Each structure stands twice: as structure tokens, then as C-alpha cells.
Amino acid sequence: MAENTISFVFPAFISDYRDDPSREVPVFHEVFQEYLSKAAGLAGSELLAFHPESNPLLQNELLNQYISYIYGCSCAGILLNSGIKPVMTAGYSMGIYASLYSTGSISFETGLLFIQKAYEAIRSTVPGDHYGMCGVIGLSEKDIREIAVHYNLNLAIVNCNSDHSFIIAGDSFHINVFLLKAREEGALHARSLGVSIPYHTNLLTEASKLLAETVSTADVHAPGIPVISVLSQEMITDAEQVRREVVKNICHPFNWLATQLKMFNSGVRIFTECGPSQALRKNSKFIPGGGKFVNWNTLVNTL
């Protein structure tokens, strides 16, 4: 397996632990607990109650994001310590923070700070129960736009996962109407993502300005490994680009399909998902010519 063609990719949130590769990596528990303890000291002791089976914290948007970040940092640390170095990394949505940590651009503590400050900024500018997000599979972008126009729905397509899989955000009532109509129009799958924040929409523009105050003074370095922007598919190679990306990330749509294809076209042949849910691996099956996913435990255990 040629190690110089690997990319680490980081999910935003955790949906379940059914396929968690960490069970096959004995050192993971110890590494994870170390990061968890550090995070609990900085971000809140409720994190210490986390357990993947009995208390997975999946329903709390902020805690879920912290756990996903801690998992991603633990996973990347183990891979790097095993001598597996990627040629580039990418973070799906809020996976950006673990992606940056894995490249040495930010410290673990700075990543936690960005998550915390982004959440606080969003909560201070966007009402808690007015918005939502949903995923739809089986309709084209044109179909989705036609539903939104026909029913006068104030929604935004915030990500394209593949030609037939999209993420949509906006007013929660409009999201619910959209879900009903999308099913009627033939969506094979349409469901709420269970979040109350319209990530990647211009509704978070004010929040991004508040986040910029923290990011502008934070300790940020040039990534030691290129990070690909999921917003523009450009390579992020210096500290100022990192700062701009972190600020812009919360209020701009992204394109995962284009990002994965850009990585493949840049020479990446193997992707490994630094998370427990394997959602990006599953999605990859619908990206023709997009490369192969290998579970991170397999990479660690085959060395």
C-alpha cells in the first residue's frame, strides 16, 4: 500500500458507533481518554460522562462535536505515530478542526477553543429552535430547487455529497415541508439531521464575524500537510488561509463531492475516515472514480 497517496478525512458529527474501527486498535482507548481528560478540563466536565455505548452524547450538538473532534485527533495521532503520513487532509463541515490539528496547524486546545467559540457565536446570533438541516437522497439538485421554488421554501443546499445526495439547511418549518414534498417527489431517503443550527448558510454570517475575533488572535501555523478547502477545493498551505477558512467555513456552503474528486485528481488513491461512523466511506460508493476507502484500523494493524 503506497503510503504517499493517503488522505485523512474527518467527519463533522458522530451518528453511531456500530462500525467503530477503534475496537480493533487496543491503544485507542488510552489515547482517547487522554484527549478526553484534557478536553474536559478546558471545555466542561460533562465530557467525562461520555461512553460510546451507554452515554454516546449523540443528541447534544456541542458535545457531539467535541467528541467527534477528540476521536479525530486520537485517530490521526495513532496513524501518524504508526508512520502513516497523508499527502493531504480534509474536514467534512465541522471536521475542519481535527483536520487542521492533524496537520500541526493548530494545537488540540486551539481546536477546542474554535469549536466552543463558534458554538457560542452561533447561539448568540441565531435563535435555538427556528432552524434545522436535512439530508436527501435520490433527487437531483434541479429537483430540490424546483420543490423549494414551487412551495416557496426558504432553504439552501449547503452540501453536495454525490450526484444524488444533498444536505439542506434553513427554517425548521420549511425543512419539514421540504421533507414531506421530497418524499412525494420520489426521494429514496429524506430525513432531518437532528441539529438546530443552519450550518453553512448566510444565517451564520454574523456568527462568523464574532468567531473571527477569536481566530485572528489564536496561535495558528501553516499546515505541515496540505489541507484541502471543502468550500473552494483550493489547497490551504499558510496560516492566513487557515484563519480565513475557519471563519468562512461556518457560513458558506461546501461541496464534498468536488473535494473528494479534487483529492483523487491530485493523486490521492486511499482515503481513511478518522471517525467511528464510516459515513464518508459509505458515501464514497456514489462518487465514481473517487478512490478507495480503507478503515483506519486496517492501516494501523497492517503495518
Place this chain on the structure above:
Amino acid sequence: MAKITENTRTEVREIVLAFFAEECEADKSQIKDNTSIIKDLDGDSLMFLELIEIFKKKYNLDIELKTIGKYAVKHPVETIGQLIEMQMLIIELENRLLELEK
């Protein structure tokens, strides 16, 4: 419109069983017509979509996903047997699948 033969039926069944056995790490011999895709195999909609793509490619089918989705709203698929029957209809009727509703 494709002509469905006994061979087609056998082939479709074989593909569906092999697919779920691999995806769900299940014993192929234990997957029956009344096996629930979600409850027994922990399957999901992405698997359904993947299977559709496999059949579209294999039989060079001309059918839009939303046509299948509209049909599935009225004829929900819960078991392996129902899924095989739906795949047979998709292969046979392609984009004319919804004409069955008329």
C-alpha cells in the same frame, strides 16, 4: 422493456443475497425472503441506492431514481423478498414503472 426469464430471476436473487451478505456481514444462507432489511440486517437507504446502481449498470436500465422513489412510497420495501420483486419490476418496466399505478 426487458423480458424477464427464470435466469434473470435467479441472477437478481443471487446478486441481492450476495450484496447483503457482504455489506451486512451476514451468512448468505440465513438470508431469506422474509428477512427484514432493517431489523434483521441493519440495512439502510444507501445500500438500497447502491443496489439500484448495480442493477442499472448490469442491465443498462433507463430509470430515474425518483421514479423508483415514487413507486416505493406506495409500495414500501421491508423484506428481501419484496426487494427482489421490486428489482424485477424495475428491470422489466424501467421508467414505465409508475404505469403500474394507472
